[in-house]
Amino acid sequence: MPKAQETLLEIDLKALKQNFEHLKSKLQKSTKFLAVVKAFAYGSDAEEIAKYLENLKVDYFAVAYANEGVALRKAGVTTPILVLHALAVNFDLIIENCLEPNLYNAKILNEFIAFASAENQTDYPVHIKFNTGLNRLGFSNNDVDSVISKVKETNAIRVTSLFSHLAASEDLHEKEFTLNQINSFKKIADNCTKLLGYKPMLHMCNTSGILNYPEAHFDMVRSGIGLYGFGNSEKESANLKPIASLKTVISQIHTIEKGESVGYNRAYTSNKFLKTATLPIGHADGIGRIYGNGKGFVTIHGKKAPIVGNVCMDMIMVNITDIDCKEGDEVIVFDANLNSAETLAESANTISYELITSISQRVKRIFI
């Protein structure tokens, strides 16, 4: 790779393929794989990632919101796309783009049936979600009878899948709770299937579920973070490779004398001589203010350079007092090696999911 001369998010498609293959190796041959590409494929690039995975014969995609699915269709993606958080205002977009809604409560179920009927749809594919403990979206187990009778009254929709979501699949201290969720889901799915008279696909596992609960793989699994290179433990992460590296460059170097301040609000005042580098990346690029004032750091020539003072909208200043570097040198914010997004996220008490999905659309993406 040539050295970065501006802020770049490098996306390694070979790593994506390796992660996909590694996760698939954990599944039975017949288990389908749904790739979660919501939020720009976790801050990378949903269109490129989806097209690449489509070539690798992934079975399904999921997005959070309808407009994310529309973007994939515009890019030529033809694989089925589940919209995890369907909203009534988007039903026209959903049907126009052959997107498949998650129907999670009576209101959205009734409204979708009415909408699809008015559009003369028959057997329109939908997915029904049950809440088994996350208490976020989904019908309760008490709704089984009413949901299925509603579905059977109409030929506008057909239930492609029944699903649920685990609340703590990464946390083995919550194993009992998770096994309860799995059992409830099994019961709900059995009842629904009996009442329906046909067999929808069942799915429950996110990445950590895939790794920790093989008994809950059912007909399909839904993986996001694992595809992008993060597991739920050091051991699992070692088998995966982060696909994204965030790099930038030193724009300017300053020497700061004792008593001078650095940046907005004079948040840092030095009590000794300091050398700082100004970098062309700020909170508008996804490095939140939470990383400022010594919490977050970047790496220059293999050495840690902590952020000095407040994060600005378009820039940060980092401490390079002990680093032999010059203007124009490359800076690693995170990469697939020692400087992982997970470590940087931990420096500010957050998680890799948040850091990587925050990298804004201003940052140029390049694919390797």
Ligand SMILES: *Cc1c(COP(=O)(O)O)cnc(C)c1O
């Ligand atoms: C985001 C999401 C996933 C993917 O979870 P990972 O932990 O990233 O694998 C799966 N299912 C649902 C319902 C989600 O919202």
